[in-house]
Amino acid sequence: GSKVNLQPAEEDTETSGAAIDLLSFPPQDVAEQLTLMDVDLFQKLQSCHCLGSIWSQRDKKENRNVAPSVRATVAQFNAVTACVIASVLNDIQLKPQQRARVLEKWICIAQHCRFLRNFSSLRAILSALQSNPLYRLKRTWASVSRDNLNIFHKLSDIFSDENNHGMSREILTKEEIPLRRTNSARNEPRPLQRSASQVRNPRLLQGTVPYLGTFLTDLIILDTAQE
Template identity: 55%
Template sequence: KQEVETDNGFPSTIFFSLEEEEELEVGGPAEFTSFPEDLVAEQLTYMDAQLFKKVVPHHCLGCIWSRRDKKENKHLAPTIRATISQFNTLTKCVASTVLGGKELKTQQRAKVIEKWINIAHECRILKNFSSLRAIISALQSNSIYRLKKTWAAVPKDRMLMFEELSDIFSDHNNHLTSRELLMKEGTSKFANLDSSVKENQKRTQRRLQLQKDMGVMQGTVPYLGTFLTDLTMLDTALQDYIEGGLINFEKRRREFEVIAQIKLLQSACNSYCMTPDPKFIQW
C-alpha cells in the first residue's frame, strides 16, 4: 500500500494490491454484502458524526495543523487525526471488499462496487460528505479503477450515479461544487438532491419522503480536509503581523469565518438520531 498525503493530511492517491489485502482488519466481501446499504451508510454517518463533534476547531488552524509532521508534535491535534484515520480506514475497507482476493470473479467484484455506489448515494442523502468522499476516492483509486472488465459489468444507471457523486468532489474551480453544497445544505433539515437519472431520482425522493414522514432530520458531516486546506493556505498566504507590528486582522477574520462554519456544522450534527449496530461495528 502506498499513500500520498496532501497538505491537509488526507491521502490524495491510494494504491492497493490483491496480495496486501490480508493486512486489513475488516470482514470479507461475503460478510459485507449481508449488510443493508442504508444500514452501512447510517453506521458510517454515526461514527463520522461522533468524531466530527469531538474535533477541536482551533486545532484546524494552519499555524497548528501544519506542524503535525514534526517529531515532537506526533500527538498534536488528536481529534483531527482520529477523523483522518476513520477516512483512511474506510478507503481501505472499500478496496479490501472490492479486491477481496484472486478467487473473486468479475461479476462478484461488480456487485460489490455497485453496493458501494449505493452506499455512497445513501451517504449523500444523509449529508455525510466525509464517508461519501472516502468511498468515491477508493473507487477512483488506481487498483480498482483499472479493473475495466469489472466496471463494464456494473449496471449503467449505477455508473451514472457514480459519475454524479464523483462530480461533487471535482477539483474544478477549487472544489466549487462541494463548497456550494456545504453552504446550501449545511444546516438544512434534508439533502436537496437532483439527478439526471430518472430511476435514481425516484429512489432518492422515496428515501427523502420516508425521512420527512418519520420526522427524521439530518445533520451534516463535512469532508474536514476542505477546511484544513483552506486554513493552511490562509496561514501560508497571509502574515500574522502587518507593517508596524500590528496584528493582521484580515487574516484573523478569515480564519474565524472558517472556524465558525466548523462549529455550526458540529452543532448541526446533533440532529442525527442514530445508534451503533454492534454487528457492523465488529465487522
C-alpha cells in the same frame, strides 16, 4: 505543497474481514452507521486543531500527538477507504462480474451517505473507487450497470476541484430535505423514509458532516500566506 492528502492506509487481514462482513448488511444501514460514527467524530472536533499552523506541522517527530481530534477523523476516513479497497480485492477468486456487484454495493452506500449529507464517508468511498488498485479494473467496471456508473460519476462531480471545489462548497451551504433513492422512471428524488435507526437517532435527519480535507487545505494556505 500545501494540499492535504487523505490517502488510504495499508489494509490488513482484519480490515479485509470487516469489509466482507460489512457488505452483508443493507446499504442504507451501512451508510447510517458510518454517519453516526462520523457525526460523533465531528462533534468532538476541536477547531484549534484544524489551524494551519498546527496541522501543517503534524509530521514532525515532536508533533506526533498534536491535533488528536483531527487525526481521529483522518483515521476513520482512511479506514473506510481501506475497507472499500479490501472488499473488492481481497478474494482473488472473484470474477469481474462479481467484483462489479461489490462496486455497485459501495456506490449505493455512497449514494445513501450523500442523502444523509455525510460528505466525509462519501468522499472516503469515492476515493477508494477512484484509487489506482480499483480504477484499473477495466473488465470489472465494464460489468457495472449504466445506472450505477451514472450515480458514481454524479457523486464524483461533487468533489471536482473546478472553481476551488465550488460545487462541494455550494452544497454545504444549502439546506436540503433528506432524500431517498431517485425514482428511476422520472429520475426525481423522493422524501427519505425514516428507518427504525433514524427514529432512534434523530441526528441522522439533520445537519451535515463535511469532508474535512478541503478546509484543512484552506487553513494551511491561509497560514502560509500570512508568513
